[in-house]
Amino acid sequence: MELLECIHLSKEFDNKKVLKDINIKIPRGKIVGLLGKNGMGKTTIIKLINDLLTPTSGEVLINGKRPSVESKKIISYLPERTYLDKGMTVKETFKFFEEFYDNFDSKKAYELLKKLDLDKDMKLTKMSKGMQEKVQLILVMSRKADLYILDEPLGGVDPATRDYILDTILSNFNEGASVIISTHLIADIERILDEVIFIDKGKIVLTGSADDVRKREKTSIDEVFRRMFKC
Amino acid sequence: MKFDFDNERPIYIQLVEQLRIGILTSTFSIGDKIPSVRDLAMLAKVNPNTMQKALAELEEEKLIYTERTNGKFVTKDVKLINKIRDNLAKEKAKEFFSSMKKIGMDENETIDYLQDLIKK
Amino acid sequence: MLGKLLKYDLKWVYKLIVIYYGLALVFALVGRGFGLIENSFIFDFIGKFSCGVSVAMIFNILINNVIRIWVRYINNVYKDESYLTHTLPVTKSEIYLSKILTTLITMFTSIVVVLISLVICYWSDNLIDFIKMIYPGISWSVIILTGIVLVLELLFLVFLGLLAITIGYRSNHKKLVKSFACGFAIYMGLSFVSLGILFIVGLFNKNILDLFTSMNPIVSMDILKWVLGVAAIVYLVYIILCNIICNKLLCKGVNVD
Structure with a gap:
């Protein structure tokens, strides 16, 4: 059984089709890049997987079942916005995750916090957006999940943090788990990808193994992307 | 060892090339245990699956071998290493001549030129 | 999991209103204290003023309690925080049940604080005589029944708000405006339904029917009890219906921005 499967997935808002017949299969043990320009449907797919949107037609299956309490236990999701109660301190957010997720490793979270040089007693309201995003990344990566879904994790971060994010992804990654990374900044991450899925105007336009695409097109994924979307 | 990639070519092929050179230049010495797939992947900052694929390729060339419970080791076959170095040298030389x-x-002029260069 | 959700919901709603609890009680005590000192214009004034502040705090408590429940619901279930709420390993019903319990618990404590503050400020034998003078024939049962109806009406208002938000936020645009419109429409609609129900009850009770037909109906304490009783039951039914519908809608799934 596939870890994640999207079957004929479509989504409309006010009769406007934002996703058209998306079919995706993601097995365990893969790092998958969900690539596309902004506003082409990447986040919509991710929100459908996470039960934040209800499909107009088609379905999302996680381990063969629709989004449910079971799927939420095994998916660790980093959205592109800050979703924490800003009145909390970092320590309190760790406690919150520990209470709700059995697979949250708070020891690891504190280690990562130290590495990123953040103060555990600081309130989120006192933090810059960048710092808040780092806290969220720590929370998400400190869960021992089966599927990590990272929506634009590299947007607007400095190179040091970017390297740190890639390291964290690689060191957390294990054979039983898969990672989906949505981004339009491809050059930075393409070397860690197994598979790529190109999304344009709500449709999948290209999918395959990253090295196969490089071999076939004789150039980088980034370049293929630029040529295809002329950006 | 340090890895360096361009994104134009399949990453695993570049990994194979650079690991091979690592063995030829004794970064990984004859008979030595090489780090785990995970550690190597972290070192090269690539996907462990890709590293796995590269190591499989090297194993096919018999440059490395797997000892069941202990992990992967560099071959003890000096002849093989020399042969591979020889092949690689041939390739590089041909590239240079062309x-x-x-x-x-032409080839003779090139050889003369090289000899002059070394004398200086 | 319900307990954990409830803990964080309660924490958030209480965060501000416990301060008002404290202020209402302190000003009530100060007011009463100064009021006890006889023959002093200044102390009497301070006493009355403090009681006035206490009453202002009482309004603060009730208004803030209701608004914080709604704001928490919007933030937690539909705005940025919803990204976390809906990805926690809990069912939508648990999320909603936690909101119901938060409403019941916080409203209960608020009402208790309000009553205690009022009793501290104004309770005296004179007050009871005064009430008896204005409403001859009033009994404890009528007072308690009135209190129950007021509380149920307040609770109905809160839950109606949650339902209106749930409906308003199902659409893709102008969600808040639609929530208001929807809440208002349902409230008006249900007001007519309530009148209708009272009329139907009137078909079996001539005195209540008189309220509709007679130009000058006699409102006896007996009739008042009847009307209050019907109102209590009607509000209770509305509250239950609101919550059932709201839970159903939420379980169908959300579409957050």
Whole structure:
């Protein structure tokens, strides 16, 4: 059984089709890049997987079942916005995750916090957006999940943090788990990808193994992307 | 060892090339245990699956071998290493000669030129 | 999991209103204290003023309690925080049940604080005589029944708000405006339904029917009890219906921005 499967997935808002017949299969043990320009449907797919949107037609299956309490236990999701109660301190957010997720490793979270040089007693309201995003990344990566879904994790971060994010992804990654990374900044991450899925105007336009695409097109994924979307 | 990639070519092929050179230049010495797939992947900052694929390729060339419970080791077959170095040298030499040809030097002229260069 | 959700919901709603609890009680005590000192214009004034502040705090408590429940619901279930709420390993019903319990618990404590503050400020034998003078024939049962109806009406208002938000936020645009419109429409609609129900009850009770037909109906304490009783039951039914519908809608799934 596939870890994640999207079957004929479509989504409309006010009769406007934002996703058209998306079919995706993601097995365990893969790092998958969900690539596309902004506003082409990447986040919509991710929100459908996470039960934040209800499909107009088609379905999302996680381990063969629709989004449910079971799927939420095994998916660790980093959205592109800050979703924490800003009145909390970092320590309190760790406690919150520990209470709700059995697979949250708070020891690891504190280690990562130290590495990123953040103060555990600081309130989120006192933090810059960048710092808040780092806290969220720590929370998400400190869960021992089966599927990590990272929506634009590299947007607007400095190179040091970017390297740190890639390291964290690689060191957390294990054979039983898969990672989906949505981004339009491809050059930075393409070397860690197994598979790529190109999304344009709500449709999948290209999918395959990253090295196969490089071999076939004789150039980088980034370049293929630029040529295809002329950006 | 340090890895360096361009994104134009399949990453696993570049990994194979660089690991191979690592063995030829004794970064990984004859008979030595090589780090785990995970550690190597972290070192090269690539996907462990890709590293796995590269190691499989090297194993096919018999440059490395797997000892069931202990992990992967560099081959003890010096002859094989020399042969592979020889192949690689041949390839590089051919490349060199052909690029010299492009600027108008044939093989004999090139050899003379090289000898002059070394004497200086 | 319900307990954990409830803990964080309660924490958030209480965060501000416990301060008002404290202020209402302190000003009530100060007011009463100064009021006890006889023959002093200044102390009497301070006493009355403090009681006035206490009453202002009482309004603060009730208004803030209701608004914080709604704001928490919007933030937690539909705005940025919803990204976390809906990805926690809990069912939508648990999320909603936690909101119901938060409403019941916080409203209960608020009402208790309000009553205690009022009793501290104004309770005296004179007050009871005064009430008896204005409403001859009033009994404890009528007072308690009135209190129950007021509380149920307040609770109905809160839950109606949650339902209106749930409906308003199902659409893709102008969600808040639609929530208001929807809440208002349902409230008006249900007001007519309530009148209708009272009329139907009137078909079996001539005195209540008189309220509709007679130009000058006699409102006896007996009739008042009847009307209050019907109102209590009607509000209770509305509250239950609101919550059932709201839970159903939420379980169908959300579409957050």
